[in-house]
Amino acid sequence: MSHKTVRLKTHFLFWLYDRKGEKSGEMYNEIDLDKIDIHAEPPMEEPARQYYYMAKCREWVREFERKNGHRPCFFTQTFGCQMNARDSEKLTGILKKAGYAEADSEEADFVIYNTCTVRENANLKVYGRLGVLHGYKKKNPNMKIALCGCMMQEPSVVEKIKKSYGFVDLIFGTHNIFKFAELLWAALISERTVTDVWDGTEQVVEDLPLERKYSFKSGVNIMFGCNNFCSYCIVPYVRGRERSREPEDILREIKGLAADGVTEIMLLGQNVNSYGKTLKTPIRFAELLQRAEKIEGIERIRFMTSHPKDLSDELIQVMAESKKICRHLHLPLQSGSSRILKAMNRKYTKEQYLALAEKIRKAIPDIALTTDIIVGFPGETEEDFLETLKVVWTVRFESAFTFIYSKRTGTPAAAMEEQVPEDVVKDRFDRLLHEVQKIANERAQLLTGTKQMVLVEETNSRMTDYVTGRLSSNHVVHFPGDASLVGKIMQVSLDECRGFYFMGRATGASLSGLE
Ligand code: 5AD
Ligand code: SF4
Numbered sequence: 001m002s003h004k005t006v007r008l009k010t011h012f013l014f015w016l017y018d019r020k021g022e023k024s025g026e027m028y029n030e031i032d033l034d035k036i037d038i039h040a041e042p043p044m045e046e047p048a049r050q051y052y053y054m055a056k057c058r059e060w061v062r063e064f065e066r067k068n069g070h071r072p073c074f075f076t077q078t079f080g081c082q083m084n085a086r087d088s089e090k091l092t093g094i095l096k097k098a099g100y101a102e103a104d105s106e107e108a109d110f111v112i113y114n115t116c117t118v119r120e121n122a123n124l125k126v127y128g129r130l131g132v133l134h135g136y137k138k139k140n141p142n143m144k145i146a147l148c149g150c151m152m153q154e155p156s157v158v159e160k161i162k163k164s165y166g167f168v169d170l171i172f173g174t175h176n177i178f179k180f181a182e183l184l185w186a187a188l189i190s191e192r193t194v195t196d197v198w199d200g201t202e203q204v205v206e207d208l209p210l211e212r213k214y215s216f217k218s219g220v221n222i223m224f225g226c227n228n229f230c231s232y233c234i235v236p237y238v239r240g241r242e243r244s245r246e247p248e249d250i251l252r253e254i255k256g257l258a259a260d261g262v263t264e265i266m267l268l269g270q271n272v273n274s275y276g277k278t279l280k281t282p283i284r285f286a287e288l289l290q291r292a293e294k295i296e297g298i299e300r301i302r303f304m305t306s307h308p309k310d311l312s313d314e315l316i317q318v319m320a321e322s323k324k325i326c327r328h329l330h331l332p333l334q335s336g337s338s339r340i341l342k343a344m345n346r347k348y349t350k351e352q353y354l355a356l357a358e359k360i361r362k363a364i365p366d367i368a369l370t371t372d373i374i375v376g377f378p379g380e381t382e383e384d385f386l387e388t389l390k391v392v393w394t395v396r397f398e399s400a401f402t403f404i405y406s407k408r409t410g411t412p413a414a415a416m417e418e419q420v421p422e423d424v425v426k427d428r429f430d431r432l433l434h435e436v437q438k439i440a441n442e443r444a445q446l447l448t449g450t451k452q453m454v455l456v457e458e459t460n461s462r463m464t465d466y467v468t469g470r471l472s473s474n475h476v477v478h479f480p481g482d483a484s485l486v487g488k489i490m491q492v493s494l495d496e497c498r499g500f501y502f503m504g505r506a507t508g509a510s511l512s513g514l515e
Pocket of ligand 2: 226
């Protein structure tokens with residue numbers, strides 16, 4: 001599928017220079033909204049149109065402040081995956097650019113839920129929280145409530161919200177999140193619910209503001225959507241077809257992040273291994289990684305998620321030779337039974353998965369392999385489940401996310417007969433979790449006593465004078481330190497393994513190039 005990239009007009013560009021004085025990225029967060037004529041007609045091109053609406057919202061915010069004596073505040077709640085977390089940084093960036101202050105609770109003037117619908121539980125949580133929000137809105141008539149994300153791509157959800165939760169002010173989906181400033185403006189001036197959900201898009205809009213949660217690490221979208229149609233999964237229906245960003249745009253963003261102090265990036269996509277295949281000038285994911293690796297200032301590269309069917313030998317080799325790509329690969333297994341894998345439309349067999357895992361472990365001996373497993377897929381027998389356990393015992397994952405199968409309306413699996421009884425699923429889930437945890441602990445134990453490089457992420461909320469950091473393998477370690485270490489890469493001795501995490505002590509000075 002072709003795609004359209006809409007780039008910022010040159011007159012809006014602000015360049016950021018790195019220490020060598022070379023142009024390294026664009027500071028779109030620096031765009032001066034006061035220079036935009038909000039009384040003129042809105043521009044048609046993106047993202048200039050969105051900056052125009054940000055300027056209009058900012059004027060509204062100033063008026064609010066004049067009337068109420070304080071700035072309006074917002075709260076963003078994110079459900080689901082890393083892609084949603086990254087999208088929420090965009091929402092936050094736009095709200096801040098418009099002048100909103102960030103609140104620390106949902107008792108705010110503007111609350112937005114970025115929803116997930118991958119499993120039913122996520123949906124139920126949103127409906128539950130909406131009841132609470134309604135209570136807040138009764139106390140604060142200025143309050144606006146917005147819903148976006150994957151759940152909103154389901155027509156039945158939007159219908160239900162309109163019928164039973166009429167107090168919601170704004171509903172939009174995953175394809176037009178770039179239009180958030182325009183939609184926010186529409187919601188601010190409207191008394192009725194503003195709804196704008198698109199079926200799909202070919203657009204990739206670049207250069208909108210965003211507010212990173214961490215100063216030193218960042219997600220970077222490399223592609224959107226998914227073409228795989230695993231039979232249980234709703235993602236292809238709510239996130240649309242695969243669209244890759246142009247490599248130049250991605251690399252430009254990473255250079256900008258590096259110049260802004262980011263040392264770790266996480267390349268994000270539903271299936272990063274098929275990145276670039278649909279671009280006019282196709283490029284392989286392994287190639288993109290090699291180009292990203294050359295960017296000065298970036299010390300660590302992660303990526304998420306890989307599909308076993310598309311993981312190439314080239315990628316394994318690039319990872320093995322890389323100094324920057326983290327020793328962690330998330331490789332969803334879903335089931336260890338070839339029969340169930342076929343029904344899931346995963347396009348690999350148990351044997352192929354095992355061969356791939358072995359190949360990876362051999363090529364990169366210090367790799368941490370993690371996975372996703374679903375139990376209770378329709379028709380799963382005890383034998384099928386035992387096959388899954390066998391794969392878990394064989395591969396010995398460093399960690400695994402285990403899920404109870406959730407029936408998603410509209411997916412092929414929802415129509416399959418032989419849905420597995422709840423008590424059987426629960427029993428299998430508990431048995432799987434027990435094995436997964438036991439193995440994860442045993443794997444972690446192997447690292448005890450070693451010294452590892454750790455990126456310090458935060459001060460520890462429970463133990464004063466401790467910080468928490470992450471190994472290249474994604475394991476977590478707590479060790480004595482203070483806020484000055486956050487964002488630095490330290491050498492840490494892993495003195496004690498406590499199941500999934502370590503207690504350690506710093507044994508080497510900061511190696512971050514930020515000093
Ligand atoms: N039920 C349970 N788990 C699911 N996942 C996706 N769809 C479903 C579903 N219907 C899991 C898969 C995927 C992870 C992100 O969520 O394991 O890898
Ligand atoms: Fe869903 Fe499969 Fe696409 Fe992952 S690869 S998002 S599980 S359809």
